[in-house]
Amino acid sequence: xxxxxxxxxATLTDVSSCDVMVRKNYLHxxxxxxxxxxxxxARGLLISGHFVKGKCFAFNPYGEQV
Numbered sequence: 001x002x003x004x005x006x007x008x009x010a011t012l013t014d015v016s017s018c019d020v021m022v023r024k025n026y027l028h029x030x031x032x033x034x035x036x037x038x039x040x041x042a043r044g045l046l047i048s049g050h051f052v053k054g055k056c057f058a059f060n061p062y063g064e065q066v
Contacts, residue, residue, distance in 0.1 A: 002034035
């Protein structure tokens with residue numbers, strides 16, 4: 001399972017303009033599915049003028065090693 005996380009900033013040189021977006025109620029079954037959604041959301045943020053960095057993290061909700 002994979003967790004999508006996006007860091008987006010309104011101003012590249014001002015970290016106080018940054019925020020993190022995590023879709024915590026939905027885990028993706030594959031890394032490919034996670035990256036596809038990440039790209040779609042990032043594209044929308046880029047169009048609106050934000051600076052964006054996203055990543056999919058392997059995540060096991062049951063606490064076992066990934």
